[in-house]
Amino acid sequence: MKSVLTARDIEAIIAKGGDPNAATTDAILTPSARDALRDFANARRGSAATAAGAPAKLLNSKSPKSELEALFNSPQTQALKEQLCDIGRRLWQRAYVDGNGGNIAIRVGEDIALCTPTLVSKGFMKPADMCLVDFEGNQLCGVKRRTSEILMHLQIMKRQPRAVATVHCHPPYSTGFAVAGIEPPTCMIPEYEVFSSVAIAPYRTPGTPEMGKLVADLVDKHNTILMANHGVVSWSHNDVEDAYFKMEILEAYCRTVLVSAQLGKPAKTMTPAQLQDLLKIKQSLGIPDPRHGLKECELCDNAEWRPGVACAIPPQKESSIGFDADAEATVQAITDQILAQLR
Ligand SMILES: [Zn+2]
Numbered sequence: 001m002k003s004v005l006t007a008r009d010i011e012a013i014i015a016k017g018g019d020p021n022a023a024t025t026d027a028i029l030t031p032s033a034r035d036a037l038r039d040f041a042n043a044r045r046g047s048a049a050t051a052a053g054a055p056a057k058l059l060n061s062k063s064p065k066s067e068l069e070a071l072f073n074s075p076q077t078q079a080l081k082e083q084l085c086d087i088g089r090r091l092w093q094r095a096y097v098d099g100n101g102g103n104i105a106i107r108v109g110e111d112i113a114l115c116t117p118t119l120v121s122k123g124f125m126k127p128a129d130m131c132l133v134d135f136e137g138n139q140l141c142g143v144k145r146r147t148s149e150i151l152m153h154l155q156i157m158k159r160q161p162r163a164v165a166t167v168h169c170h171p172p173y174s175t176g177f178a179v180a181g182i183e184p185p186t187c188m189i190p191e192y193e194v195f196s197s198v199a200i201a202p203y204r205t206p207g208t209p210e211m212g213k214l215v216a217d218l219v220d221k222h223n224t225i226l227m228a229n230h231g232v233v234s235w236s237h238n239d240v241e242d243a244y245f246k247m248e249i250l251e252a253y254c255r256t257v258l259v260s261a262q263l264g265k266p267a268k269t270m271t272p273a274q275l276q277d278l279l280k281i282k283q284s285l286g287i288p289d290p291r292h293g294l295k296e297c298e299l300c301d302n303a304e305w306r307p308g309v310a311c312a313i314p315p316q317k318e319s320s321i322g323f324d325a326d327a328e329a330t331v332q333a334i335t336d337q338i339l340a341q342l343r
Pocket residue numbers: 101102149168169170206230231
């Protein structure tokens with residue numbers, strides 16, 4: 001019979017210096033065990049990157065031009081440039097971008113970032129097209145001009161120190177929700193609850209500092225922002241692929257919600273207790289959510305989408321029940337008038 005491995009079993013194997021993957025080949029994994037394995041893989045990837053020769057000190061916008069050029073042309077940055085091309089291709093292949101739309105940025109120093117160029121389709125970028133900018137959007141290196149929407153990415157990175165990468169695109173289903181001004185409903189699909197924290201920013205002209213500020217105002221508690229009448233931007237504390245995954249997760253979710261809304265039956269949702277379990281996983285992964293710490297009754301509450309689902313209102317104090325000062329005053333005025341007419 002197959003054995004069942006929990007997160008605790010995985011942690012015990014790691015603590016002893018063993019390889020947890022070897023133990024899992026013939027075992028059933030609990031969801032938390034799978035998370036523990038993923039964390040282990042991420043940690044190993046992180047230490048491998050350091051071992052591969054990441055610069056000991058982070059450069060900044062005031063670093064000498066020669067050092068910035070050296071960083072821009074280093075093998076590590078070359079790998080990131082290739083990754084930007086790869087993510088761009090995936091955005092284009094999935095039809096998350098149109099024309100020259102969409103842009104991507106990766107933090108590579110204290111206040112500097114690598115980003116995609118303007119006026120190039122995300123499906124056909126080359127590593128040599130990439131740009132290095134400071135956090136004010138000034139271009140430091142690169143032959144092509146940086147994306148016109150870079151300010152929004154930089155404002156996210158400034159406001160959210162954990163943001164190491166950002167992705168912006170226009171996936172049709174998610175953008176549909178952004179155009180309708182509807183925040184996707186919650187309590188339907190586990191992946192969405194664990195990996196995404198969505199909010200809507202009001203419309204402003206793309207590329208303006210004002211647009212960036214409205215998005216940045218939300219990134220403390222949200223990692224995926226629907227930009228009204230425009231598209232979506234996401235950030236990750238892990239890497240650029242993780243920021244891209246936020247797009248896949250959101251787009252698949254919005255599509256699923258639309259399909260389910262057309263099936264003629266009210267959607268079944270998870271219970272607040274089930275959601276609470278998912279939020280615990282989310283918190284352990286370091287993913288922000290405004291619902292962390294809320295009471296269960298407040299969790300599956302999205303009145304805009306599912307009217308009537310609401311947190312129980314605590315009973316009012318005896319003395320205030322049925323008392324409405326305005327109504328009392330109106331009744332008194334009418335009574336006085338009737339009495340005056342009778343006289
Ligand atoms: Zn855009």
